[in-house]
Amino acid sequence: MILCNDIHSKLNPTRVLEVLQPTTEAAVVEAVRQAARQGISISICGGRHAMGGQQFGESTLLLDLTGLDAVGEMDRVNGTIEAGAGIRWPQLIDALHARQIGDDPMWGIRQKQTGADDLTLGGALAANIHGRGLLMKPIIDDVEAFTLVNAGGEILRCSRTENAEWFRLAMGGYGCFGVITSVCLRLSRRVKLERRVEIITVDRFLPLVEKRIEEGALYGDFQFSIDEHSPDFLKRGVFSCYLPVGEDRPMSESRNELVADDWRELIRMAHCDRAKVFDRYASFYLGTHGSLYWSDTHQLSVYLNDYHDQIDRDCGSEVSASEMISELYVPREHLEAFLTAAAKVLRQMEVVVIYGTVRLIQRDEESFLPWASEDFACIIFNLHTEHSMDGIAKSADAFRALIDLALRFGGSYFLTYHRWARRDQIELAYPMFRRFLELKEARDPEGRFQSEWWRHHRDLFLQP
Ligand SMILES: Cc1cc2nc3c(=O)[nH]c(=O)nc-3n(C[C@H](O)[C@H](O)[C@H](O)COP(=O)(O)OP(=O)(O)OC[C@H]3O[C@@H](n4cnc5c(N)ncnc54)[C@H](O)[C@@H]3O)c2cc1C
16 A cells, blocks of 8 residues: 655545556556456546545555656647646646747746646646636636546547537546546737736725726736734735736846745744734735736746645644645625635634635636636635644634635635535535536446545435
8 A cells, every 4th residue: 555645735645555657548548447357446646736635545546647748739820739637837838938939929828726836737627727817717718628538448538519528527527537638728828927016905906906907917816914913814915916018028137036945934934923924925025016927937836845844843833734725715796795704713713824815716607516606706725734633623614614604605615625615515615516426426337536535525415
Protein backbone atom coordinates (compact mmCIF):
# COMPACT_ATOMS: atom_id res chain seq x y z
CA MET A 1 0.00 0.00 0.00
CA ILE A 2 1.18 3.53 -0.73
CA LEU A 3 0.20 6.48 1.43
CA CYS A 4 -0.93 9.57 -0.53
CA ASN A 5 -2.15 12.96 0.61
CA ASP A 6 -3.25 16.25 -0.88
CA ILE A 7 -0.69 19.03 -1.13
CA HIS A 8 -2.37 21.96 0.59
CA SER A 9 -4.49 20.76 3.50
CA LYS A 10 -2.75 17.40 4.05
CA LEU A 11 -6.00 16.21 5.59
CA ASN A 12 -6.64 13.38 3.12
CA PRO A 13 -4.19 10.59 3.92
CA THR A 14 -5.27 7.62 1.81
CA ARG A 15 -3.61 4.27 1.14
CA VAL A 16 -3.75 3.18 -2.48
CA LEU A 17 -2.74 -0.22 -3.89
CA GLU A 18 -0.34 1.16 -6.44
CA VAL A 19 0.44 4.36 -8.34
CA LEU A 20 0.70 4.16 -12.13
CA GLN A 21 1.89 7.09 -14.22
CA PRO A 22 0.80 6.45 -17.80
CA THR A 23 2.47 8.52 -20.50
CA THR A 24 0.19 7.56 -23.38
CA GLU A 25 -3.53 7.28 -23.93
CA ALA A 26 -3.05 3.60 -24.85
CA ALA A 27 -1.47 3.00 -21.44
CA VAL A 28 -4.53 4.61 -19.77
CA VAL A 29 -6.86 2.32 -21.76
CA GLU A 30 -4.76 -0.70 -20.83
CA ALA A 31 -4.76 0.31 -17.13
CA VAL A 32 -8.57 0.65 -17.12
CA ARG A 33 -9.05 -2.71 -18.87
CA GLN A 34 -6.53 -4.44 -16.60
CA ALA A 35 -8.27 -3.02 -13.51
CA ALA A 36 -11.58 -4.35 -14.87
CA ARG A 37 -10.08 -7.82 -15.34
CA GLN A 38 -8.72 -7.74 -11.78
CA GLY A 39 -11.92 -6.26 -10.35
CA ILE A 40 -10.17 -3.27 -8.78
CA SER A 41 -11.17 0.38 -8.74
CA ILE A 42 -9.24 3.34 -10.04
CA SER A 43 -8.72 6.80 -8.61
CA ILE A 44 -7.35 9.62 -10.76
CA CYS A 45 -5.02 12.44 -9.79
CA GLY A 46 -3.26 15.37 -11.37
CA GLY A 47 -1.55 17.98 -9.19
CA ARG A 48 -3.17 16.62 -5.97
CA HIS A 49 -4.50 20.01 -4.80
CA ALA A 50 -8.20 19.21 -4.35
CA MET A 51 -8.98 18.87 -0.65
CA GLY A 52 -12.16 16.82 -0.50
CA GLY A 53 -10.53 13.45 -1.25
CA GLN A 54 -11.56 13.58 -4.92
CA GLN A 55 -8.22 12.33 -6.23
CA PHE A 56 -7.66 9.30 -3.96
CA GLY A 57 -9.61 6.21 -2.94
CA GLU A 58 -8.58 3.75 -0.24
CA SER A 59 -7.35 0.50 -1.87
CA THR A 60 -7.72 1.81 -5.41
CA LEU A 61 -5.17 1.82 -8.17
CA LEU A 62 -4.14 5.48 -8.45
CA LEU A 63 -3.61 6.78 -11.99
CA ASP A 64 -1.33 9.80 -11.78
CA LEU A 65 -1.91 11.68 -15.03
CA THR A 66 1.01 14.09 -14.78
CA GLY A 67 2.96 12.06 -17.33
CA LEU A 68 0.41 12.89 -20.02
CA ASP A 69 1.84 16.32 -20.68
CA ALA A 70 2.52 16.48 -24.40
CA VAL A 71 1.42 19.52 -26.36
CA GLY A 72 -0.34 18.81 -29.64
CA GLU A 73 -1.72 20.89 -32.48
CA MET A 74 -2.30 24.58 -32.20
CA ASP A 75 -4.90 26.35 -34.32
CA ARG A 76 -3.41 29.80 -34.84
CA VAL A 77 -6.47 31.11 -36.67
CA ASN A 78 -9.14 30.24 -34.15
CA GLY A 79 -6.88 30.20 -31.09
CA THR A 80 -7.02 26.68 -29.65
CA ILE A 81 -4.40 24.23 -28.44
CA GLU A 82 -4.55 20.49 -27.80
CA ALA A 83 -2.62 19.39 -24.70
CA GLY A 84 -2.27 16.31 -22.52
CA ALA A 85 -4.54 16.46 -19.47
CA GLY A 86 -1.58 16.08 -17.11
CA ILE A 87 0.13 19.25 -18.25
CA ARG A 88 0.58 21.90 -15.56
CA TRP A 89 -0.10 25.59 -16.20
CA PRO A 90 3.53 26.83 -16.27
CA GLN A 91 4.43 24.08 -18.79
CA LEU A 92 1.44 24.97 -20.95
CA ILE A 93 2.20 28.69 -20.87
CA ASP A 94 5.88 28.02 -21.74
CA ALA A 95 4.84 25.74 -24.61
CA LEU A 96 2.50 28.39 -25.99
CA HIS A 97 5.28 30.96 -25.90
CA ALA A 98 7.74 28.59 -27.57
CA ARG A 99 5.25 27.83 -30.37
CA GLN A 100 4.68 31.50 -31.14
CA ILE A 101 8.14 33.03 -31.17
CA GLY A 102 7.97 36.06 -33.44
CA ASP A 103 4.14 35.99 -33.74
CA ASP A 104 2.33 39.23 -33.12
CA PRO A 105 -0.22 39.13 -31.62
CA MET A 106 0.18 35.93 -29.63
CA TRP A 107 -2.41 33.62 -28.11
CA GLY A 108 -2.47 32.87 -24.37
CA ILE A 109 -4.52 31.03 -21.79
CA ARG A 110 -7.70 32.80 -20.72
CA GLN A 111 -7.85 31.74 -17.09
CA LYS A 112 -6.31 29.48 -14.51
CA GLN A 113 -6.60 29.15 -10.74
CA THR A 114 -4.91 31.80 -8.63
CA GLY A 115 -2.74 31.02 -5.61
CA ALA A 116 -1.08 27.88 -7.03
CA ASP A 117 0.32 26.89 -10.43
CA ASP A 118 1.28 23.22 -10.30
CA LEU A 119 -2.24 22.15 -11.09
CA THR A 120 -3.11 20.14 -14.18
CA LEU A 121 -5.49 20.79 -17.02
CA GLY A 122 -7.35 17.54 -16.19
CA GLY A 123 -7.77 18.67 -12.57
CA ALA A 124 -9.01 22.04 -13.80
CA LEU A 125 -11.68 20.44 -16.00
CA ALA A 126 -12.71 17.90 -13.37
CA ALA A 127 -13.37 20.72 -10.86
CA ASN A 128 -14.59 23.19 -13.53
CA ILE A 129 -12.30 25.82 -12.03
CA HIS A 130 -12.18 29.58 -12.42
CA GLY A 131 -9.65 32.36 -12.06
CA ARG A 132 -9.91 36.09 -11.46
CA GLY A 133 -11.57 37.01 -14.76
CA LEU A 134 -14.22 39.68 -14.31
CA LEU A 135 -16.33 38.61 -17.29
CA MET A 136 -15.73 34.90 -17.38
CA LYS A 137 -17.62 31.68 -16.84
CA PRO A 138 -15.92 28.64 -15.30
CA ILE A 139 -13.35 26.87 -17.47
CA ILE A 140 -15.97 24.78 -19.29
CA ASP A 141 -16.42 27.88 -21.43
CA ASP A 142 -12.74 27.66 -22.43
CA VAL A 143 -12.95 24.01 -23.50
CA GLU A 144 -13.61 23.11 -27.12
CA ALA A 145 -13.36 19.33 -26.60
CA PHE A 146 -11.57 16.63 -24.64
CA THR A 147 -10.84 12.93 -24.90
CA LEU A 148 -12.14 10.64 -22.18
CA VAL A 149 -11.39 7.01 -21.40
CA ASN A 150 -14.54 5.66 -19.78
CA ALA A 151 -15.13 2.74 -17.43
CA GLY A 152 -15.40 0.33 -20.37
CA GLY A 153 -11.98 1.43 -21.63
CA GLU A 154 -13.56 3.18 -24.63
CA ILE A 155 -11.98 6.35 -26.00
CA LEU A 156 -14.60 9.09 -26.44
CA ARG A 157 -14.06 12.50 -27.95
CA CYS A 158 -16.42 14.80 -26.04
CA SER A 159 -17.62 18.24 -27.09
CA ARG A 160 -20.84 20.20 -27.34
CA THR A 161 -21.75 18.21 -30.46
CA GLU A 162 -20.09 14.81 -29.89
CA ASN A 163 -20.84 12.75 -26.78
CA ALA A 164 -22.36 15.95 -25.43
CA GLU A 165 -23.78 14.33 -22.28
CA TRP A 166 -20.35 12.97 -21.33
CA PHE A 167 -18.96 16.48 -21.91
CA ARG A 168 -21.45 18.00 -19.46
CA LEU A 169 -20.93 15.28 -16.86
CA ALA A 170 -17.14 15.03 -16.87
CA MET A 171 -16.70 18.83 -16.70
CA GLY A 172 -16.97 19.39 -12.96
CA GLY A 173 -17.47 15.61 -12.53
CA TYR A 174 -14.40 15.10 -10.28
CA GLY A 175 -13.09 12.08 -12.18
CA CYS A 176 -16.27 10.04 -11.63
CA PHE A 177 -16.87 9.41 -15.33
CA GLY A 178 -13.42 8.47 -16.54
CA VAL A 179 -9.94 9.67 -17.32
CA ILE A 180 -9.55 12.83 -19.37
CA THR A 181 -6.45 12.27 -21.47
CA SER A 182 -6.30 15.29 -23.76
CA VAL A 183 -7.95 18.71 -23.94
CA CYS A 184 -8.57 21.20 -26.73
CA LEU A 185 -8.40 24.52 -24.90
CA ARG A 186 -9.71 27.82 -26.25
CA LEU A 187 -7.22 30.67 -26.03
CA SER A 188 -7.52 34.43 -26.15
CA ARG A 189 -5.24 37.08 -27.59
CA ARG A 190 -2.36 37.73 -25.19
CA VAL A 191 -2.56 41.39 -24.19
CA LYS A 192 -0.63 43.81 -22.03
CA LEU A 193 -2.47 44.83 -18.89
CA GLU A 194 -2.01 47.64 -16.43
CA ARG A 195 -2.68 46.84 -12.78
CA ARG A 196 -4.72 49.47 -10.92
CA VAL A 197 -4.77 49.21 -7.15
CA GLU A 198 -7.06 50.94 -4.68
CA ILE A 199 -7.79 50.38 -1.00
CA ILE A 200 -11.56 50.40 -0.59
CA THR A 201 -14.32 49.13 1.65
CA VAL A 202 -16.55 46.37 0.39
CA ASP A 203 -19.58 48.66 -0.13
CA ARG A 204 -17.61 50.32 -2.94
CA PHE A 205 -16.46 47.09 -4.60
CA LEU A 206 -19.39 46.38 -6.93
CA PRO A 207 -19.96 49.92 -8.23
CA LEU A 208 -16.22 50.32 -8.75
CA VAL A 209 -15.74 46.99 -10.44
CA GLU A 210 -18.62 47.75 -12.79
CA LYS A 211 -17.03 51.09 -13.64
CA ARG A 212 -13.67 49.42 -14.29
CA ILE A 213 -15.35 46.77 -16.46
CA GLU A 214 -16.90 49.57 -18.52
CA GLU A 215 -13.40 51.02 -18.89
CA GLY A 216 -12.23 47.63 -20.21
CA ALA A 217 -10.91 45.79 -17.12
CA LEU A 218 -10.59 42.04 -17.76
CA TYR A 219 -9.37 40.67 -14.45
CA GLY A 220 -9.61 41.76 -10.82
CA ASP A 221 -10.22 40.85 -7.21
CA PHE A 222 -10.74 42.29 -3.73
CA GLN A 223 -8.43 40.90 -1.02
CA PHE A 224 -9.89 41.73 2.37
CA SER A 225 -8.49 42.35 5.85
CA ILE A 226 -8.21 39.22 7.98
CA ASP A 227 -7.70 40.89 11.39
CA GLU A 228 -10.70 39.76 13.45
CA HIS A 229 -9.95 42.41 16.12
CA SER A 230 -10.19 45.27 13.66
CA PRO A 231 -13.38 46.98 12.44
CA ASP A 232 -11.87 46.44 8.96
CA PHE A 233 -12.25 42.65 9.23
CA LEU A 234 -13.68 41.35 5.89
CA LYS A 235 -14.60 44.95 5.10
CA ARG A 236 -11.59 46.88 3.91
CA GLY A 237 -9.49 45.41 1.17
CA VAL A 238 -7.12 45.75 -1.74
CA PHE A 239 -9.04 46.08 -4.99
CA SER A 240 -6.82 45.27 -7.96
CA CYS A 241 -7.92 45.23 -11.54
CA TYR A 242 -6.20 44.81 -14.86
CA LEU A 243 -6.94 46.93 -17.93
CA PRO A 244 -5.53 46.41 -21.44
CA VAL A 245 -3.04 49.03 -22.60
CA GLY A 246 -1.29 49.71 -25.90
CA GLU A 247 1.32 47.17 -27.00
CA ASP A 248 3.82 50.01 -27.32
CA ARG A 249 3.85 50.67 -23.55
CA PRO A 250 7.22 49.33 -22.32
CA MET A 251 7.28 46.69 -19.58
CA SER A 252 9.47 47.78 -16.68
CA GLU A 253 12.50 45.56 -16.07
CA SER A 254 12.37 46.08 -12.30
CA ARG A 255 8.80 45.41 -11.26
CA ASN A 256 7.99 45.23 -7.59
CA GLU A 257 7.01 41.55 -7.60
CA LEU A 258 6.04 39.29 -4.74
CA VAL A 259 8.87 36.74 -4.49
CA ALA A 260 9.08 33.61 -2.35
CA ASP A 261 10.62 35.41 0.65
CA ASP A 262 7.88 38.11 0.66
CA TRP A 263 5.25 35.42 0.37
CA ARG A 264 6.79 33.49 3.29
CA GLU A 265 6.87 36.63 5.44
CA LEU A 266 3.28 37.61 4.61
CA ILE A 267 1.96 34.16 5.40
CA ARG A 268 3.95 34.15 8.66
CA MET A 269 2.44 37.52 9.60
CA ALA A 270 -1.04 36.28 8.67
CA HIS A 271 -0.58 33.65 11.36
CA CYS A 272 1.31 35.60 14.02
CA ASP A 273 0.72 39.30 13.37
CA ARG A 274 -2.67 39.77 11.78
CA ALA A 275 -2.95 43.37 12.97
CA LYS A 276 -0.07 44.36 10.72
CA VAL A 277 -0.28 42.01 7.77
CA PHE A 278 -2.98 43.93 5.90
CA ASP A 279 -0.97 47.16 5.89
CA ARG A 280 2.12 45.30 4.70
CA TYR A 281 0.16 43.57 1.94
CA ALA A 282 -1.68 46.72 0.95
CA SER A 283 1.52 48.74 0.72
CA PHE A 284 3.12 46.05 -1.42
CA TYR A 285 0.14 46.09 -3.78
CA LEU A 286 -0.06 49.88 -3.91
CA GLY A 287 3.61 49.82 -4.92
CA THR A 288 2.61 47.85 -8.03
CA HIS A 289 -0.11 50.32 -9.11
CA GLY A 290 0.49 51.12 -12.77
CA SER A 291 2.75 48.11 -13.41
CA LEU A 292 2.28 46.22 -16.65
CA TYR A 293 1.72 42.47 -16.97
CA TRP A 294 0.84 39.98 -19.70
CA SER A 295 -2.66 38.58 -19.56
CA ASP A 296 -1.43 34.97 -19.29
CA THR A 297 1.56 35.21 -16.93
CA HIS A 298 -0.03 37.67 -14.49
CA GLN A 299 -2.18 34.71 -13.41
CA LEU A 300 0.85 32.78 -12.15
CA SER A 301 1.62 33.07 -8.45
CA VAL A 302 4.05 32.02 -5.76
CA TYR A 303 3.10 28.89 -3.81
CA LEU A 304 5.49 26.97 -1.58
CA ASN A 305 4.68 23.33 -0.91
CA ASP A 306 5.01 22.43 2.80
CA TYR A 307 5.10 26.12 3.83
CA HIS A 308 3.08 25.31 6.92
CA ASP A 309 5.86 23.22 8.50
CA GLN A 310 7.85 26.44 9.01
CA ILE A 311 4.77 28.27 10.34
CA ASP A 312 4.20 25.48 12.85
CA ARG A 313 7.81 25.82 14.02
CA ASP A 314 7.62 29.67 14.14
CA CYS A 315 4.41 29.53 16.17
CA GLY A 316 5.78 26.85 18.49
CA SER A 317 2.72 24.78 17.67
CA GLU A 318 2.47 21.35 19.27
CA VAL A 319 0.16 19.98 16.60
CA SER A 320 0.70 20.44 12.92
CA ALA A 321 -1.74 22.58 11.00
CA SER A 322 -2.58 23.77 7.51
CA GLU A 323 -5.09 26.01 5.80
CA MET A 324 -8.43 24.69 4.62
CA ILE A 325 -10.05 26.68 1.86
CA SER A 326 -13.70 27.17 1.10
CA GLU A 327 -15.43 29.19 -1.55
CA LEU A 328 -18.91 30.56 -1.08
CA TYR A 329 -21.12 32.19 -3.68
CA VAL A 330 -23.81 34.80 -3.26
CA PRO A 331 -25.88 36.86 -5.69
CA ARG A 332 -23.77 39.97 -6.13
CA GLU A 333 -26.22 42.36 -4.49
CA HIS A 334 -25.83 40.42 -1.22
CA LEU A 335 -22.03 40.53 -1.07
CA GLU A 336 -21.76 43.22 1.60
CA ALA A 337 -24.50 41.72 3.79
CA PHE A 338 -22.92 38.27 3.45
CA LEU A 339 -19.48 39.53 4.51
CA THR A 340 -20.95 41.41 7.49
CA ALA A 341 -22.76 38.27 8.64
CA ALA A 342 -19.71 36.10 7.92
CA ALA A 343 -17.51 38.37 10.07
CA LYS A 344 -19.92 37.87 12.96
CA VAL A 345 -19.94 34.08 12.53
CA LEU A 346 -16.17 33.79 12.24
CA ARG A 347 -15.59 35.99 15.30
CA GLN A 348 -18.11 34.04 17.35
CA MET A 349 -16.56 30.74 16.36
CA GLU A 350 -13.04 32.09 16.99
CA VAL A 351 -11.65 30.71 13.76
CA VAL A 352 -8.60 32.31 12.23
CA VAL A 353 -8.77 33.55 8.65
CA ILE A 354 -5.38 33.50 6.96
CA TYR A 355 -6.39 34.85 3.59
CA GLY A 356 -9.57 35.88 1.83
CA THR A 357 -10.62 37.34 -1.47
CA VAL A 358 -13.67 38.18 -3.55
CA ARG A 359 -13.98 37.55 -7.29
CA LEU A 360 -16.77 37.50 -9.86
CA ILE A 361 -18.15 34.66 -11.95
CA GLN A 362 -20.66 34.48 -14.74
CA ARG A 363 -23.32 31.81 -14.95
CA ASP A 364 -22.39 28.37 -16.31
CA GLU A 365 -25.29 26.97 -18.31
CA GLU A 366 -23.46 23.93 -19.62
CA SER A 367 -22.01 21.63 -16.97
CA PHE A 368 -24.30 19.05 -15.36
CA LEU A 369 -23.39 20.03 -11.80
CA PRO A 370 -22.83 23.77 -12.08
CA TRP A 371 -21.54 25.67 -9.06
CA ALA A 372 -21.93 28.97 -10.91
CA SER A 373 -25.68 28.65 -11.22
CA GLU A 374 -25.96 32.48 -11.39
CA ASP A 375 -23.73 35.49 -11.90
CA PHE A 376 -22.26 35.28 -8.41
CA ALA A 377 -19.76 37.08 -6.21
CA CYS A 378 -17.28 34.41 -5.06
CA ILE A 379 -15.88 34.69 -1.54
CA ILE A 380 -12.84 32.60 -0.68
CA PHE A 381 -11.68 31.93 2.87
CA ASN A 382 -8.51 30.15 3.97
CA LEU A 383 -9.00 29.02 7.55
CA HIS A 384 -6.14 27.97 9.80
CA THR A 385 -6.90 24.37 10.77
CA GLU A 386 -5.11 22.42 13.46
CA HIS A 387 -4.77 18.73 12.65
CA SER A 388 -6.48 17.56 15.81
CA MET A 389 -10.06 16.30 16.23
CA ASP A 390 -11.07 19.65 17.73
CA GLY A 391 -9.19 21.73 15.17
CA ILE A 392 -10.73 19.91 12.22
CA ALA A 393 -14.21 20.00 13.79
CA LYS A 394 -13.86 23.75 14.31
CA SER A 395 -13.07 24.44 10.65
CA ALA A 396 -15.78 22.03 9.50
CA ASP A 397 -18.35 23.78 11.73
CA ALA A 398 -17.24 27.18 10.46
CA PHE A 399 -17.53 26.16 6.83
CA ARG A 400 -20.97 24.62 7.42
CA ALA A 401 -22.05 27.87 9.07
CA LEU A 402 -20.72 29.87 6.11
CA ILE A 403 -22.53 27.58 3.66
CA ASP A 404 -25.77 28.10 5.62
CA LEU A 405 -25.24 31.84 5.33
CA ALA A 406 -24.54 31.69 1.59
CA LEU A 407 -27.63 29.53 1.05
CA ARG A 408 -29.73 31.96 3.05
CA PHE A 409 -28.71 34.66 0.57
CA GLY A 410 -29.63 32.41 -2.37
CA GLY A 411 -26.03 31.35 -2.95
CA SER A 412 -23.96 28.19 -3.11
CA TYR A 413 -20.48 26.79 -2.38
CA PHE A 414 -17.64 24.99 -4.19
CA LEU A 415 -17.45 21.19 -3.92
CA THR A 416 -13.68 21.09 -4.44
CA TYR A 417 -12.33 22.01 -1.07
CA HIS A 418 -13.81 19.65 1.51
CA ARG A 419 -16.63 17.18 2.06
CA TRP A 420 -17.98 18.77 5.20
CA ALA A 421 -21.30 20.02 3.85
CA ARG A 422 -24.48 18.43 5.22
CA ARG A 423 -26.76 16.60 2.79
CA ASP A 424 -29.44 19.29 3.03
CA GLN A 425 -26.79 21.89 2.13
CA ILE A 426 -25.67 19.84 -0.88
CA GLU A 427 -29.24 19.38 -2.05
CA LEU A 428 -29.97 23.10 -1.83
CA ALA A 429 -26.77 24.18 -3.55
CA TYR A 430 -26.80 21.32 -6.09
CA PRO A 431 -30.41 20.19 -6.64
CA MET A 432 -29.23 17.76 -9.33
CA PHE A 433 -26.71 15.99 -7.08
CA ARG A 434 -28.77 12.80 -6.67
CA ARG A 435 -29.24 12.59 -10.45
CA PHE A 436 -25.48 13.11 -10.84
CA LEU A 437 -24.88 10.02 -8.66
CA GLU A 438 -27.48 8.03 -10.63
CA LEU A 439 -25.84 8.94 -13.92
CA LYS A 440 -22.46 7.96 -12.49
CA GLU A 441 -23.89 4.55 -11.59
CA ALA A 442 -25.49 4.13 -15.01
CA ARG A 443 -22.24 4.92 -16.81
CA ASP A 444 -19.94 3.09 -14.43
CA PRO A 445 -22.07 0.31 -12.92
CA GLU A 446 -19.09 -1.60 -11.55
CA GLY A 447 -17.72 1.49 -9.83
CA ARG A 448 -14.45 1.38 -11.76
CA PHE A 449 -13.70 5.01 -10.86
CA GLN A 450 -13.89 5.62 -7.14
CA SER A 451 -12.64 8.25 -4.76
CA GLU A 452 -13.15 9.03 -1.10
CA TRP A 453 -15.21 12.03 -2.24
CA TRP A 454 -17.53 9.91 -4.40
CA ARG A 455 -17.86 7.18 -1.73
CA HIS A 456 -18.78 9.80 0.87
CA HIS A 457 -21.53 11.27 -1.30
CA ARG A 458 -22.85 7.86 -2.44
CA ASP A 459 -23.20 6.83 1.23
CA LEU A 460 -24.69 10.18 2.25
CA PHE A 461 -27.38 9.92 -0.42
CA LEU A 462 -28.12 6.24 0.31
CA GLN A 463 -29.72 7.30 3.57
CA PRO A 464 -33.47 7.97 3.31
C1 LIG B 1 -3.80 26.77 -2.98
C2 LIG B 1 -4.94 26.43 -3.88
C3 LIG B 1 -5.49 27.41 -4.69
C4 LIG B 1 -6.58 27.12 -5.51
N1 LIG B 1 -7.11 28.11 -6.27
C5 LIG B 1 -8.21 27.87 -7.01
C6 LIG B 1 -8.79 28.89 -7.80
O1 LIG B 1 -8.32 30.01 -7.83
N2 LIG B 1 -9.89 28.58 -8.53
C7 LIG B 1 -10.42 27.32 -8.54
O2 LIG B 1 -11.42 27.12 -9.22
N3 LIG B 1 -9.88 26.32 -7.82
C8 LIG B 1 -8.79 26.58 -7.06
N4 LIG B 1 -8.23 25.56 -6.33
C9 LIG B 1 -8.82 24.22 -6.43
C10 LIG B 1 -8.17 23.44 -7.60
O3 LIG B 1 -8.35 24.16 -8.78
C11 LIG B 1 -8.83 22.09 -7.80
O4 LIG B 1 -8.72 21.35 -6.65
C12 LIG B 1 -8.22 21.33 -8.98
O5 LIG B 1 -9.01 20.22 -9.27
C13 LIG B 1 -6.82 20.88 -8.66
O6 LIG B 1 -6.20 20.35 -9.80
P1 LIG B 1 -5.13 19.20 -9.65
O7 LIG B 1 -4.42 19.06 -10.93
O8 LIG B 1 -4.31 19.43 -8.43
O9 LIG B 1 -6.08 17.94 -9.48
P2 LIG B 1 -6.16 16.83 -8.32
O10 LIG B 1 -6.29 17.48 -7.01
O11 LIG B 1 -5.11 15.83 -8.49
O12 LIG B 1 -7.58 16.20 -8.71
C14 LIG B 1 -8.74 16.95 -8.54
C15 LIG B 1 -9.91 16.26 -9.21
O13 LIG B 1 -9.66 16.17 -10.60
C16 LIG B 1 -9.74 14.83 -11.03
N5 LIG B 1 -8.78 14.68 -12.11
C17 LIG B 1 -7.50 15.09 -12.16
N6 LIG B 1 -6.97 14.82 -13.35
C18 LIG B 1 -7.93 14.21 -14.06
C19 LIG B 1 -7.99 13.66 -15.37
N7 LIG B 1 -6.94 13.71 -16.19
N8 LIG B 1 -9.13 13.07 -15.77
C20 LIG B 1 -10.22 13.04 -14.96
N9 LIG B 1 -10.22 13.54 -13.72
C21 LIG B 1 -9.09 14.11 -13.29
C22 LIG B 1 -9.42 14.00 -9.81
O14 LIG B 1 -9.96 12.70 -9.90
C23 LIG B 1 -10.11 14.82 -8.75
O15 LIG B 1 -11.47 14.53 -8.74
C24 LIG B 1 -7.14 25.82 -5.52
C25 LIG B 1 -6.59 24.82 -4.69
C26 LIG B 1 -5.51 25.12 -3.87
C27 LIG B 1 -4.96 24.07 -2.97
